[in-house]
Amino acid sequence: MPYISQVAVGRRKKLMVFGDDYDTKDGSGVRDYIHIMDLAEGHVTALDKLLGGKSQAGFKAYNLGTGTGYSVFEMVKAFSEACKKNIPYEVVGRREGDIASSYCDASLAKKELAWEAKYGLDKMCEDTWRWQSKNPLGYRKIFY
Numbered sequence: 001m002p003y004i005s006q007v008a009v010g011r012r013k014k015l016m017v018f019g020d021d022y023d024t025k026d027g028s029g030v031r032d033y034i035h036i037m038d039l040a041e042g043h044v045t046a047l048d049k050l051l052g053g054k055s056q057a058g059f060k061a062y063n064l065g066t067g068t069g070y071s072v073f074e075m076v077k078a079f080s081e082a083c084k085k086n087i088p089y090e091v092v093g094r095r096e097g098d099i100a101s102s103y104c105d106a107s108l109a110k111k112e113l114a115w116e117a118k119y120g121l122d123k124m125c126e127d128t129w130r131w132q133s134k135n136p137l138g139y140r141k142i143f144y
């Protein structure tokens with residue numbers, strides 16, 4: 001997502017797509033992207049349970065994700081629609097160590113924390129683009 005966003009804002013010429021020959025819906029890598037607000041709320045909910053509950057365990061792991069896998073090409077398309085620009089890309093070789101597909105089962109978080117992700121890919125792209133277009137250099141200071 002940050003690389004796509006930087007292409008859209010003109011900081012990078014194009015996105016390098018790491019492989020289009022995976023055994024996935026369109027050949028590109030699939031991941032479980034999550035909106036930052038969903039992720040933050042998931043953490044707060046887990047902390048509330050830890051601090052307020054009767055849990056004896058020192059820790060417990062919860063998966064936080066949408067449970068939906070999106071491909072790199074789906075990301076490019078969704079981001080392109082959000083920013084109303086073409087996102088140039090080039091398919092290059094697979095990145096060493098990458099797996100084809102990774103998405104989570106967040107059912108335990110839903111059951112025990114009553115948490116689930118609210119936002120989908122379109123909202124992630126829309127909000128990322130709003131931030132990136134207002135902060136082309138990210139949080140770096142702009143010196144004139």
Ligand SMILES: O=c1ccn([C@@H]2O[C@H](COP(=O)(O)OP(=O)(O)O[C@H]3O[C@H](CO)[C@H](O)[C@H](O)[C@H]3O)[C@@H](O)[C@H]2O)c(=O)[nH]1
Nearest residue numbers: 001003015016017018019028029030031072095098099102
């Ligand atoms: O310039 C890029 C960057 C990424 N991708 C693709 O986009 C997907 C997501 O890549 P990320 O690097 O954003 O995320 P990963 O899930 O592959 O890996 C990240 O999450 C992992 C844990 O899940 C590790 O922490 C790892 O170091 C970290 O990069 C992958 O299919 C990757 O091949 C591209 O095509 N081009």
